[in-house]
Amino acid sequence: SGRVFRIQLNGPALVPYITSTLRDNDLAIKIAGRLGLPGAENLYAAEFERLISVGQVQEAARLVAASGSALRTPATIARFQQIPAEPGAPQPVFQYFSTLLESGKLNEQESIELAKPVLQQGRPQLMEKWLKDDKLTCSEQLGDLIMPSDTGMALSVYLRAECHAKAVNCFVQRGEYDKIVPYTTSVGFKMDYSSMLSQLLFNNPQGALDLAKGLVNAEGGPLIDIQATAEAFLSSNRVQETTAFLLEALKDNKPEHAYLQTKLLEINLIGGAPQVADAIMQNGILTHYDRPHIGKLCERAGMWQRAAEHYTDIGDIKRVFKNSHQ
Numbered sequence: 001s002g003r004v005f006r007i008q009l010n011g012p013a014l015v016p017y018i019t020s021t022l023r024d025n026d027l028a029i030k031i032a033g034r035l036g037l038p039g040a041e042n043l044y045a046a047e048f049e050r051l052i053s054v055g056q057v058q059e060a061a062r063l064v065a066a067s068g069s070a071l072r073t074p075a076t077i078a079r080f081q082q083i084p085a086e087p088g089a090p091q092p093v094f095q096y097f098s099t100l101l102e103s104g105k106l107n108e109q110e111s112i113e114l115a116k117p118v119l120q121q122g123r124p125q126l127m128e129k130w131l132k133d134d135k136l137t138c139s140e141q142l143g144d145l146i147m148p149s150d151t152g153m154a155l156s157v158y159l160r161a162e163c164h165a166k167a168v169n170c171f172v173q174r175g176e177y178d179k180i181v182p183y184t185t186s187v188g189f190k191m192d193y194s195s196m197l198s199q200l201l202f203n204n205p206q207g208a209l210d211l212a213k214g215l216v217n218a219e220g221g222p223l224i225d226i227q228a229t230a231e232a233f234l235s236s237n238r239v240q241e242t243t244a245f246l247l248e249a250l251k252d253n254k255p256e257h258a259y260l261q262t263k264l265l266e267i268n269l270i271g272g273a274p275q276v277a278d279a280i281m282q283n284g285i286l287t288h289y290d291r292p293h294i295g296k297l298c299e300r301a302g303m304w305q306r307a308a309e310h311y312t313d314i315g316d317i318k319r320v321f322k323n324s325h326q
Contacts (some may be wrong), residue, residue: 045071052079057092061099069107072100077113093117101135111136115145124149131156140166164189172196177210181218191222194232201236208233209241216249226250227260239271253286261289269297278306299323 048071051060057080064071076096083092090098097114100106106114114136118126127146130136131153143157143166155170164187171180177200184191193215200208212233215223226249233242246264250257264286268277277298280286295310304324311317 020299043254048076053084057083058099061096064096064122065099065103072107072110074109077110081113094259101130105135106137108137108142112139112142113147115142119149124153127217128153162187165191172200174320175204175207177207178214180211181214181223183218194228197224197229197232199240201232205233205236205238205241209244212245213248216245226257230263234267239267239273242274243268243276243316247280247285250286251321253288255288258288258290261286262293265289265294266297269294269301274301274303278303281306 030278046135048060048063051057051063061080064076077093080093080096085091093113094117097110098107100110115127119125124146127136128150131138136142138157138160140158140161140163142161143154143161145156146157147170151170151173155167155174158170161317164184168184168189168191171177171183183189193211197208197212197215200211210226212229216226218230226246230242230246230249233245243264246260250261250264253261265277266281268274268280277294281294291310292312293306295316298304298307298310299320304320308317308320311320
């Protein structure tokens with residue numbers, strides 16, 4: 001007659017129908033597990049208790065794995081943890097986790113509870129394998145458990161769990177300061193870079209310099225105040241790091257950075273590194289600094305030719321050449 005029929009299984013009603021009408025609990029459990037249908041939660045729980053009570057640990061573990069999320073709870077983990085191990089056999093909780101791993105991925109709590117004994121036994125390579133195979137659910141707590149054993153592995157967990165502050169801390173611990181700014185920028189994570197720089201200055205000046213360079217070259221513009229950062233380096237008597245930072249920050253030779261250009265040359269001329277200032281002036285990479293002021297400092301440092309180049313008053317120039325021949 002040309003009619004089109006659409007037949008659809010009423011999933012939520014199937015398992016209750018099997019248990020109440022057909023009165024076949026075993027079939028209800030199998031159907032619910034295979035098709036992922038609701039309605040068998042109480043049946044799963046009862047069957048789980050029965051298997052545990054008769055010592056069928058492996059069968060109980062398989063039942064949990066087949067139950068979807070019905071029995072995948074902290075209470076179930078605790079039950080397996082409480083079962084004493086048979087002589088020569090692995091602990092029941094490890095049998096349980098092994099069964100779950102064979103069938104898929106552990107949830108957050110399962111991943112944490114598995115990690116605790118594995119790490120205590122000094123077997124981080126197992127954790128690494130499971131992470132590589134995407135068998136564990138990453139979380140901040142899992143990363144915290146791994147952190148004392150392996151910073152790199154913890155970093156991987158924090159990145160997947162989007163625990164941005166913890167990930168940044170791992171970069172710091174690993175000395176990968178150049179990765180901090182690209183990471184925080186890519187994920188839109190805001191943080192107090194000034195405080196981080198201040199802490200690094202005391203125990204890792206080179207790390208502070210690497211971070212500062214990344215911050216000043218961030219896409220979209222500097223994420224730190226150039227002058228304040230330079231003064232922070234100087235306050236710790238880090239002339240070399242201050243110089244390296246300012247050379248990076250001022251490389252575009254902008255007129256608005258005239259004061260900082262002057263400061264860069266000044267700290268080297270006064271701070272005992274006139275050869276550094278001389279090399280900067282020789283390269284001509286900065287042109288907006290206070291030339292008369294730097295000329296005087298060059299003269300004091302005995303850099304007669306360089307001083308003369310910075311003066312425009314004929315009297316100053318004559319004095320420099322006169323002093324250069326004494």
